[in-house]
Amino acid sequence: MFESIVSGLGGLTSGVAHLASAQGIPNLVMLAIAGTLLYLGVKKGVEPLLLVPIGFGCLLVNLPLSELMDQEGFLRTLYDAGVANELFPLLIFVGIGAMTDFGPLLENPRILLFGAAGQVGIFLTLMLALALGFPELEAVAIAVIGACDGPTAIYVASQYAPQLLGPISVAAYSYMALVPIIQPPIMKALTTEKERVIKMAAIKRSVSRETRLLFPIVVTVIGGLIAPKGLPLLxxxxxxxxxxxxGVVERLTKASENEIANIVTLFLGLAIGATMEGNAFLKPTTLAIFALGFIAISLDTVAGVVFGKIVCALTGGKVNPLIGAAGISAYPMAARVVQTQGLRYNKKNHLLMHAAGANTGGQIxxxxxxxxxxxxxxxxxxx
Amino acid sequence: MDKWTFGLTLMIVGIGGTFLTLWVLSLVVDVLKKFFPLSSGEGTPGKSA
Structure with a gap:
């Protein structure tokens, strides 16, 4: 009888005993990281929709002996249901599409090229990741942090580097939230006072309903023909x-941008947090991924602004190069950064619509x- | 293929392919705007259309 009471009590104390042992140190560190993510999400408002579930998933998976990520565990079921097969990021993309107004982009379609310039950081970071010794597919997955696009980073990482999904996802969302801090110094350093105060002509409304309606179909068909492997994303x-x-399926549109996106965001965040188990996450590669993610987003901004300067020169000074910084996918944050910076140097300079066009171009x-x-x-x- | 050949290939084709795809899309939007110009009744700004 006494022995069974002791055994029973052993079951109640085994979690604490594990944490107190040397084996529990990684879990303790990850619990601190989970706390930091929750703090950033709740107190600082840093991407709370993602960081709160990610932080809580991280907390759950690092409580020892919980078996949540074992076969048939609750978090493993979520992971297998929507991350391992890329379903969750794709469902979020439906919501993003439903929320995005491509109008400013369609008014001036050439601004799409800013969306291409804003991706150059991806490819430069790929070279850096290879130089640091990452295998090819891992380097690709890390470089895609430079897309400034959480679902795309998760989509690529879950397919080709699932072992890096946790750090890549956290880096992608953290840096997206830091765009207002990362971009302005780069924008200032690369432009002259004269360039920063350039006023751009107001956008005139010129896009018909038919064009708006045909645009997503055209992008799907052309993009799908050129790059069929990315058709699920596009x-x-x-x-x-x-x-x-x-305008005829308002219920589906609302569901996509609200209920579906919200539910999937919760599941996706929890499942990503569940990949942040101490022994898997606490590696030098994690630090390298965070450093490369920062470089990727900085290089995107550099490439965007330099492209803006080239366009400014080619158009005889009609384009403010600051809008190049909005050619990344962090929407609408990057456009707001450009608007704020434009107003900082010229109180009457409203670049928002042009920047919004470049920003939606960055999403595409x-x-x-x-x-x-x-x-x-x-x-x-x-x- | 060594990793530098891989990286350079992906960088050149990737950047080129991205610019090319988006440039083609911008041309197609121009064509769409020519074929479907804004009619006078659509001039009032609305939510999205």
Whole structure:
């Protein structure tokens, strides 16, 4: 009888005993990281929709002996249901498409090229990741942090570097939230006072309903033909946008941008947090991934602003190069940063609509860049 | 294929492919705007259409 009481009590204390042992140190560190993520999400408002579930998932998976990520565990079930097969990021893309107004971009379609310039950091970071010794597919997954697009980073990482999914996802969302801090110094350093105060002509309304309606179909077909490996990414974002523009499936549009996106965001965050188990996360590669993610987003901004300067020179000073910084996918944050910086140097200079065009171009650009990358990898026989 | 050949190939084709795809899309939007110009009744700004 006494022995069974002791054994029973052993079951109640085994979790504490594990944490207090040397084996528990990684879990303790990860519990502190989970606390930091929750603090950032709740107190500082840093991407709370993602960081709160990620932080809580991280907390759950690092409480010892809980078996939540074992076969048939609750978090493993979520992971297998929507992350391992890329379903969750794609469902979020439907919501993003439903929320996005491509109007400013369609008014001036050439601004799409800013969305391409804003992806150059992806490819430069790829070279850096290779130089640091990452294998090819891991380097690709890390470089895609530079898309400034959480779902795309998760989509690529879950397929080709699932062992890095946790750090890549956290880095992607953290740096997206830090865009207002990362971009302004780069924008200032690369432009002259004269360039920063350039006023751009107001956008005139010129896009018909038919054009808005056909745009998502055209992007899907052309993008799908050029880069078929990325069709799930392009197809889902454009499905959401087509539903929005059609105006005939308002219930589906609302569900995509609200209920579905909210539920999937919760599940996705928890499942990503569940990949942050101490022994898997606490490695030098995690630090390298965070450093490369920062470099990727900085290089995107550099490339965007330099492209803006080139366009400014080619158009005889009609384009403010600051809008190049909005060619990344962090929407609408990057556009707001450009607007704020434009007003800082000229109180009457409103760049928001131009920046919003470049920013939505960045959303398409990030998906196209990932799609092109995957299709080239397929062409090379690596996937 | 060594990793530098891999990286350079992906970088050149990737950047080129991204620019090319988006440039083609911008041209197609121009064509769409020509074929479907804004009619006078659509001039009032709305939510999205």
């Amino acid at each position: 197809g889902t974002i454009m499905l959401g946008n087509f539903m929005r523009e059609s 650009g990030s998906v196209v860049a990932a799609a092109v990358m995957l299709s080239v990898l397929k062409g090379m026989g690596l996937i």
